[in-house]
Amino acid sequence: MSDIEQAPPGVDVTVPSPARMYDYILGGSANYAVDREAVKKVRAHMPDLNDAAWANRGFLQRSVRWLAEQGIRQFIDIGAGLPTGNNTHDAVHAVAPDARILYVDNDPLVEIHAKALLEGVAGTACITADFRAPDGLLGHEVTRAMIDFTQPVALLLVTVTHFVSDEDDPWGLVRRYVGGLVPGSYVALSAITSDRQVSEELGEVTAVYARSSSGGGYPRPRAEIERLLTGLEIVPPYEGAPAELCYIGEWGAEDPVAADSDGSRLGYAAVAKKTA
Ligand SMILES: C[S@@+](CC[C@H](N)C(=O)[O-])C[C@H]1O[C@@H](n2cnc3c(N)ncnc32)[C@H](O)[C@@H]1O
Incomplete structure (x- = not known):
């Protein structure tokens, strides 16, 4: 059967x-020939792509476990x-089986x-909604039924803001979402x-994403990523580290030196608290 018939x-x-x-x-199986071809093109110009993706999964898992340990019960x-596996709810429920996790994606x-x-997994749901349309996402009946905005929430924006163009103002969008959360x-x-990326190589990578359903990819310099967290208090990413952005794989790593791989350096990560 062809991809079109199967989809x-x-x-x-x-x-x-x-x-x-x-x-x-x-390594998942929910993809089609067109996706695999696109990945091959990206990988040709970004050889540390797989390493970066796994470093990012590690960040997601360690950060949500840490957030659950801080008492957060809504994600x-x-x-x-x-x-794929080892998802947000797996890591969170290992600490807090009563926590609620709302998954959102526009795909x-x-x-x-x-x-x-x-x-059958209690406390979980998934909706199709767009980060760039906060009213639709926050006003969605499932969001409203599941999330109590009078209680603390962890908002996970894990490798998604680089799909949002400057024109769509990811900084303003984060501000809008955070504005609705309690301290x-x-x-x-x-x-x-x-x-640290060669601009010609990065140009080839972003060209692949420009032809994808996201319509673009927007890797940003550190200061522009940090600016997404304006007004929030960044927590130290690992013991002894300053409270600032780190490379993706370093966050929460037991051995940050070992975690400091080339793939990890393709991005930055942080967990930040709304204090007031
Ligand atoms: C690289 S994956 C990250 C998956 C997961 N957060 C992680 O880090 O393991 C990026 C995801 O963001 C989704 N995405 C891109 N733009 C989006 C938007 N405007 N609204 C919602 N989801 C979006 C894509 O469909 C994709 O599933």
Whole structure:
């Protein structure tokens, strides 16, 4: 059967999708030929791509476990991707079985896939919504039913803001989401950076994403990523580290020196608290 015949209704297999590309990078099977071709093109110009993706998964898992240990019981995971394994709810529920996790993605396949994966898992749900449309996302009936905005929330923005163009103002969007959270809430964020990358190579990579369903990829310098967390208090990423952004794989690492790989250096990560 061809990809077109196999694909669920509403899933376009003629255009690569960042969610399905990421699934392929992580060794999943929820991807199509067009996604695999796109990943091969990206990898040709970004050889540490797989390492970066795994470093990022490590950040996600360690940061949400830490947040659960701080007492956070509500998580909104925006740009959740195609759940592969060791997802947010797995890490959180290992600490706090009563916690609620709302997965959000604008790729329709994510919700389809999540329905099967999350069946019977209490305290979880997945909706299709766009980070760039906060009113729709926050006003969604599932969000409203599941998240109590009078209590602290962890907002997870793990490798999603680099799919948002400057024109769509990711800084203003984060401000809008954080504005609706009570003090004691957190943001966990990672993003691919343009720092230390050869601009011609990066140009080839962003050209692949420009032809994907996201319409673009926007790696940013450190200061522009840090600016997403304006007004929040960044927590030290590991013991003895200053309270600032770190490379993706270093966050929460037991051995930050060993975690400091080339792939890890493709992006920055931070967890930051809303204190007032
Ligand atoms: C690289 S994956 C990250 C998955 C997961 N957060 C992780 O870090 O392991 C990026 C995800 O963001 C999603 N995404 C991109 N733009 C988005 C938007 N505007 N709104 C919601 N999701 C978006 C993509 O569909 C994809 O699933």
